[in-house]
Amino acid sequence: xxxxxxxxxxxxxxxxIFGAIFSFILFRILPGDPAKALTGDPRLPxxxxxxxxxxxxxxxxxxxxxxIFIYNLLTGNLGISFQYKLPVSxxxxxxxxxTLIFLIPATILSMLLGIFMGLIAGLFNGKLIDxxxxxxxxxxxxxxxxWGGMVAILIFAIYMRLFPxxxxxxxxxxxxxxxxxxxxxxxxxxxxxxxxIIYSGQYTLILRNSLVEVLTxxxxxxxxAKGHTDFEVVMKYALRNAxxxxxxxxxxxxxxxxxGSITIESVFNWPGIGRLLYDAVFYNDxxxxxxxxxxxxxxxxxxxxxxxxxxxxxxxRVRIK
Amino acid sequence: MKxxxxxxxxxxxxxxxxxxxxxxxxxxKAANETIxxxxxxxxxxxxxxxxxxxxxxxxxxxxxxxxxxxxTWGTEPWGAEYAKQIDPLTVEIKLKDNWYWHxxxxxxxxxxxxxxxLLLNYPAAQTRFVQAVESIEVxxxxxxxxxxxxxxxxxxxxxxxxxVAVPKHVWEPKGLVDASALTYExxxxxxxxxxxxxxxxxxxxxxxxxFDRFFAGKPKIDKLIVVIFASMDAMVxxxxxxxxxxxxxVPMTVAMQLLKDPNLYVSLSEIPCYRSIYVNQYPGKVGHxxxxxxxxxxxxxxxxxxxxxxxxxxxxxTVGYTPIPPYWPLFNPEVKNIWPEYDPNAAGDLLxxxxxxxxxxxxxxxxxxxxxxxxxxxxxxxxxxxELRAAEFIRDSLRQAxxxxxxxxxxxxxxxxxxxxxxxxxxAQWGWTVHDPISCWxxxxxxxxxxxxSSSGYHNPEFDQLYNSLLNATNYDKFLEIQYKLQxxxxxxxxxxxxxxxxxxxxxxxRWTGFSNNPCGVFWYGFNSRTFNDVHLVxxxxxxxxxxxxxxxxxxxxxxIIIAVIAIVLIRRKGxxxxxxxx
Numbered sequence: 067x068x069x070x071x072x073x074x075x076x077x078x079x080x081x082x083i084f085g086a087i088f089s090f091i092l093f094r095i096l097p098g099d100p101a102k103a104l105t106g107d108p109r110l111p112x113x114x115x116x117x118x119x120x121x122x123x124x125x126x127x128x129x130x131x132x133x134i135f136i137y138n139l140l141t142g143n144l145g146i147s148f149q150y151k152l153p154v155s156x157x158x159x160x161x162x163x164x165t166l167i168f169l170i171p172a173t174i175l176s177m178l179l180g181i182f183m184g185l186i187a188g189l190f191n192g193k194l195i196d197x198x199x200x201x202x203x204x205x206x207x208x209x210x211x212x213w214g215g216m217v218a219i220l221i222f223a224i225y226m227r228l229f230p231x232x233x234x235x236x237x238x239x240x241x242x243x244x245x246x247x248x249x250x251x252x253x254x255x256x257x258x259x260x261x262x263i264i265y266s267g268q269y270t271l272i273l274r275n276s277l278v279e280v281l282t283x284x285x286x287x288x289x290x291a292k293g294h295t296d297f298e299v300v301m302k303y304a305l306r307n308a309x310x311x312x313x314x315x316x317x318x319x320x321x322x323x324x325x326g327s328i329t330i331e332s333v334f335n336w337p338g339i340g341r342l343l344y345d346a347v348f349y350n351d352x353x354x355x356x357x358x359x360x361x362x363x364x365x366x367x368x369x370x371x372x373x374x375x376x377x378x379x380x381x382x383r384v385r386i387k
Numbered sequence: 388m389k390x391x392x393x394x395x396x397x398x399x400x401x402x403x404x405x406x407x408x409x410x411x412x413x414x415x416k417a418a419n420e421t422i423x424x425x426x427x428x429x430x431x432x433x434x435x436x437x438x439x440x441x442x443x444x445x446x447x448x449x450x451x452x453x454x455x456x457x458x459t460w461g462t463e464p465w466g467a468e469y470a471k472q473i474d475p476l477t478v479e480i481k482l483k484d485n486w487y488w489h490x491x492x493x494x495x496x497x498x499x500x501x502x503x504x505l506l507l508n509y510p511a512a513q514t515r516f517v518q519a520v521e522s523i524e525v526x527x528x529x530x531x532x533x534x535x536x537x538x539x540x541x542x543x544x545x546x547x548x549x550x551v552a553v554p555k556h557v558w559e560p561k562g563l564v565d566a567s568a569l570t571y572e573x574x575x576x577x578x579x580x581x582x583x584x585x586x587x588x589x590x591x592x593x594x595x596x597x598f599d600r601f602f603a604g605k606p607k608i609d610k611l612i613v614v615i616f617a618s619m620d621a622m623v624x625x626x627x628x629x630x631x632x633x634x635x636x637v638p639m640t641v642a643m644q645l646l647k648d649p650n651l652y653v654s655l656s657e658i659p660c661y662r663s664i665y666v667n668q669y670p671g672k673v674g675h676x677x678x679x680x681x682x683x684x685x686x687x688x689x690x691x692x693x694x695x696x697x698x699x700x701x702x703x704x705t706v707g708y709t710p711i712p713p714y715w716p717l718f719n720p721e722v723k724n725i726w727p728e729y730d731p732n733a734a735g736d737l738l739x740x741x742x743x744x745x746x747x748x749x750x751x752x753x754x755x756x757x758x759x760x761x762x763x764x765x766x767x768x769x770x771x772x773x774e775l776r777a778a779e780f781i782r783d784s785l786r787q788a789x790x791x792x793x794x795x796x797x798x799x800x801x802x803x804x805x806x807x808x809x810x811x812x813x814x815a816q817w818g819w820t821v822h823d824p825i826s827c828w829x830x831x832x833x834x835x836x837x838x839x840x841s842s843s844g845y846h847n848p849e850f851d852q853l854y855n856s857l858l859n860a861t862n863y864d865k866f867l868e869i870q871y872k873l874q875x876x877x878x879x880x881x882x883x884x885x886x887x888x889x890x891x892x893x894x895x896x897x898r899w900t901g902f903s904n905n906p907c908g909v910f911w912y913g914f915n916s917r918t919f920n921d922v923h924l925v926x927x928x929x930x931x932x933x934x935x936x937x938x939x940x941x942x943x944x945x946x947x948i949i950i951a952v953i954a955i956v957l958i959r960r961k962g963x964x965x966x967x968x969x970x
Contacts, residue, residue: 117509117566149431150589151572157589186954219624231624233614234591335621337591344617345590349431 067378074374078367083136085363090135092359093352094128144360145353149345154357157342162361164234165331165338167250168257169323175262177316180269187270188277188308189300199270206267214260215333222256229256232335257334261327265319272315276308283307310380317373324365420609423899423922426631428616432593434573434584436551437502437511447918448595448611449578450551453480455917462547465917466494466579466602468529470546475538475861476521480546482529486602488554489583496531499523501555503545509566515826516548519858537858540866544823552579581606581920590615607901607923626651626894633895633902638773639701642892651894654902657714658891659821661707662774664691664765664781664884669810669836669844675763677754678813682741683761684881687814688727689734690784696777697887707885709874710819710827714888717824719871722878731787738789745789752789763813765792774816777886810844818889828854828873831882845882900925 119125123134138145144154180203187199223231229252230236236249280286281304289299327340335341339358346354433439436450446452455465464470468481486494500523506514519539524532533545544550554577558564563571575584581603582595593613597606614631616622623641625631627648637645646653666684667674677683693706705713708722742755751760767778778794785792792814819842821827832854835841853873860866876882895902901921 118570121567121570147589149433151570151574152589161590182954216620223628224624227628230630231628232616232621233625233630236630332617333621335616335618335625337588341617342590 070378071375074371078371081367082360082363085367086139086360087132087136089356089359089363090132093356094131139360144357147346147351147354147357149349149351149354154353157354158339158357158361161337161339161342164336165324165327165340167234168254168261168331168336168338169327171254172258172261173265173316173320173323175258176265177269179262179266181273181312183266183270184273184277184312185300185305187274188281188304189296191274191278191281196274200274203267203270203274206263206265207271208267209264210329211260211264212329212333214264215257215330218256218260219333229253231256232333234337257330257336260334261323261330265323268315268319269312272311273308276311277304280304280308306380310377313376313380314373317369317376320365320369324362421607421924422610422612423608423633423919424612424614424631426614426616426622426625426634428619428622428634428636432587432589432615434576434587435569435571436549436553436573436576437506437513438569439512444593444613445549445551447580448582448613449576449580449584450549451580452547452549452551453482454546456547467546470543472541473532476535478533478535478543479526480531480533483602484529485600486579487600488557488577488579489598490554490557490577491600492554492556493528494552494579495528495555496523496525497528498552498555499531500525501559502552503550505553505564505568506550509569511569513548513550515822515829516544516550518544518826518829520545538861539825539858540860540869541863542823542825542866544825548822554579582611585610590617601920603917603920606920608919611919626896629896632899633893635891635893637892637894639703639890639892640773642894643702645894650897652897654893654895655703655890656893657705657712658889659712659715660818660889660891661710661712661821662816662818662886662889663707664886665815665817665843666881666883667810667813667815667843668846668882669841670846673811675759675761675813676757677743677759677761678763680741681881682737683743685727686734686738686743686788687785687790688881688884689729689737690731690788690790691781691884691886692729692784693886694729696780699780700773700776701887701890703890704887705890707888709877709885710821711824711870711874712821712888715824717867717870719874721871722874725875725878729784731784734784734788743789750786750789751791761790763790763792765794765814766797766812766816767794768815768817769796778816815843816886824870825857828857831877843883847876847880850876850880850882898925899923 116125123131126134142155144158146152147154147157150157183199183203187196187203190196219231222229232253234250234253235246236253277300281300286299286304289303290296294302324339327336327338328344329340330336331338331340332344339361342354343358345351346358431441432444433441434444434449436445439445444450451466453465453467453470454462457463466483466486468483470478470480473479480496480499482494482496482499484493488494503517503520503523506517507520519535519537521534521536524534526532533543553568553573557577558568558571561571574587578584581598581601583598585594585596587593592615595611595613597609597611599605614625616625619637619641622631622634623637623645626634626645629650642653642655645651666678666687668678697704697706707713708726709719711718713720713723738752738761743752743761744755745752746758747753749760751762753760765778765782767774775794775796778792782792782794819827819830829835830840830842831845832841832851833846833848834851836844836846850873853869853876857866857869857873860869893902899922901923903917903920
């Protein structure tokens with residue numbers, strides 16, 4: 067098991083480095099003028115542009131820039147954001163925290179809802195409740211997140227005035243802490259609900275289908291024959307096997323959710339990574355874009371690594387192979 | 388089962404915490420402070436006044452200008468005590484004695500000399516306002532003389548322009564005396580305007596507080612919070628629900644909807660921003676060669692129905708002819724009669740008579756010199772999505788006249804890459820701002836091409852000569868005469884097709900009053916130096932009323948718990964039903 071994990075970690079590290087190099091090349095070949103983004107001046111004279119390029123090392127040959135980039139990356143230096151004029155790593159950390167504040171409960175909610183509905187649908191396979199849940203889950207899964215967000219805002223914020231239409235806290239100049247946790251949760255509700263509901267559809271359908279399949283296996287019949295109740299059979303035997311697909315889907319989704327939060331964070335004005343990416347694209351902020359790109363690569367690779375390890379725990383055949 | 392109970396208990400606790408906030412108003416008063424929350428969207432935040440385009444911040448919040456525009460487009464001293472002409476090439480400026488930086492130091496002539504010399508030596512966004520300056524001579528702490536390269540007819544862009552000063556005593560010791568000053572983040576900024584900087588959270592908000600030593604008196608609000616939005620919808624929703632108090636630069640279609648809301652006041656004002664179609668005339672260009680022919684340019688002009696496009700897409704916008712808006716005193720009314728009338732059939736006849744015939748019968752005429760069909764690549768800036776509709780209107784008329792266009796929307800990044808420099812297009816539609824009636828003509832001069840300022844590559848020695856005469860006008864009458872000539876040349880030669888001058892909507896909650904107005908409206912970022920000085924609350928108003936939200940939250944929480952309990956019971960029942968019976 068140890069060897070398996072070490073090999074996986076090495077592979078993950080190599081993937082991150084290659085991904086980072088790819089992101090470096092990608093942002094160099096994209097159109098747009100970084101000097102313009104740096105100074106905020108769309109019609110900067112050529113002489114001033116040259117000075118600015120020199121100051122930020124943009125006048126050096128590409129391979130030199132690449133070596134400097136890799137060295138900086140290994141020392142945790144992701145450069146200075148053109149737009150914010152602050153270290154990229156500092157901005158990323160702050161925004162990542164905001165995204166996690168929204169993402170973790172949203173993911174948990176979607177999992178709970180998905181497992182709950184998938185379980186009911188799987189247990190009542192073919193019955194009316196199964197059909198209702200499957201239809202609802204399909205509807206949720208096919209709902210675009212920005213549209214779902216806009217509908218939620220319209221109903222709960224504009225018409226009912228129950229929740230704020232966006233933002234993270236009512237008072238600007240404060241950070242989330244124990245004294246304003248109620249306020250934070252109040253702001254969190256709508257984006258979390260939107261995300262939770264939309265992603266739950268996918269989990270519901272996956273779990274339901276796996277469960278229906280697993281419940282016909284011989285070991286389930288054996289468990290029933292031993293005298294276990296349906297509830298015990300499902301919880302102790304079926305769910306563990308049926309959750310294999312769900313675990314890998316959740317792992318993959320962690321990365322996608324981070325990407326997908328661009329729309330939801332823009333709709334709800336949630337100051338997280340998604341909104342940061344939106345702004346970085348808008349303002350040609352290459353160091354920041356690169357930093358976000360690398361963060362996404364790390365999150366994706368690490369989540370896949372965790373999924374692989376979890377998978378090998380849930381299904382020992384994987385690590386034996 | 389225990390896990391389920393834990394989940395339910397946690398959920399209930401979270402809902403309880405949350406419900407304590409439901410129904411609370413988004414307050415504008417906190418700890419006896421009056422706070423105004425101003426929403427902005429799609430605006431780059433940059434605290435460096437040398438390069439910043441955040442003009443609201445530069446002109447009416449953090450910094451301020453020497454002169455301010457009044458309600459009749461006149462100018463009056465603001466940060467300056469006076470500015471007087473010593474001779475056609477010298478202007479003397481005296482700064483107000485009670486004008487201070489936010490760190491308590493007085494604003495001096497040395498600050499202006501330092502800043503303007505930086506702008507002249509290292510050209511940046513605001514250099515355009517000091518373009519005519521040869522040198523700055525300090526007389527004393529509060530008085531300095533500006534020596535000009537040319538007289539500019541007594542019209543001095545540096546007085547009203549946002550070429551604000553930076554504090555020399557802060558910037559110089561940091562070594563910000565060369566190009567490094569252009570990339571300086573300037574956080575925290577030391578300004579000299581009505582509001583001091585307090586905090587900036589990138590992508591979220593900027594907090595300012597009233598500066599009690601501001602020369603025009605301390606603003607009536609205690610704090611001004613600029614709330615940054617990524618989406619226009621999110622910003623408008625926040626305004627509707629009272630999360631923010633005021634917004635500006637919303638699209639006209641949104642402003643029209645907000646007019647119906649009794650809690651909001653919509654202010655519409657004419658601003659000197661124009662949208663136009665550039666015609667590629669770059670020397671040695673890759674654009675369509677037929678566009679060099681004035682007859683073709685005229686035929687295209689005859690296919691642009693500005694009036695109908697305006698009514699359909701931009702209700703309220705003013706039809707434009709030149710960069711100078713028709714409501715400015717400098718506008719030459721003669722150009723209205725020179726502009727070709729809309730008549731696509733007559734445009735077709737004009738082309739037919741000039742030898743542009745449809746030789747292959749595909750409905751598109753060919754250039755007799757090159758054989759190339761009169762089909763143009765027409766790029767439209769995506770930042771104005773409604774302009775794509777305008778382009779479609781024009782395309783239909785062009786087809787009627789035997790021409791055609793390939794319309795393509797272009798993102799900001801690609802726009803710079805494709806349109807601004809390589810000139811790889813035929814027609815391009817976007818907008819620009821007239822900051823003053825001198826620099827607005829520079830992009831059409833030959834000198835603007837190597838300087839990177841030319842939008843269409845227009846080059847005409849006659850126009851260049853007129854522009855130089857404008858710079859050297861020795862009095863206002865001469866200045867006006869040349870202004871008229873430039874506008875006439877612009878329309879006669881169809882340098883570009885100016886479509887319309889924009890209307891700028893600002894919207895605020897009716898609880899607030901006292902926004903300073905001028906012909907450009909309250910907020911428009913380029914021209915108002917006094918926007919927030921007198922803003923105050925009308926009175927205490929109820930901000931949230933109606934349903935007992937706590938009760939409603941309780942109902943929702945109850946519903947969730949009931950659903951969960953029913954589901955658990957269902958599972959348990961199914962489990963019991965399936966239990967094996969002893970036989």
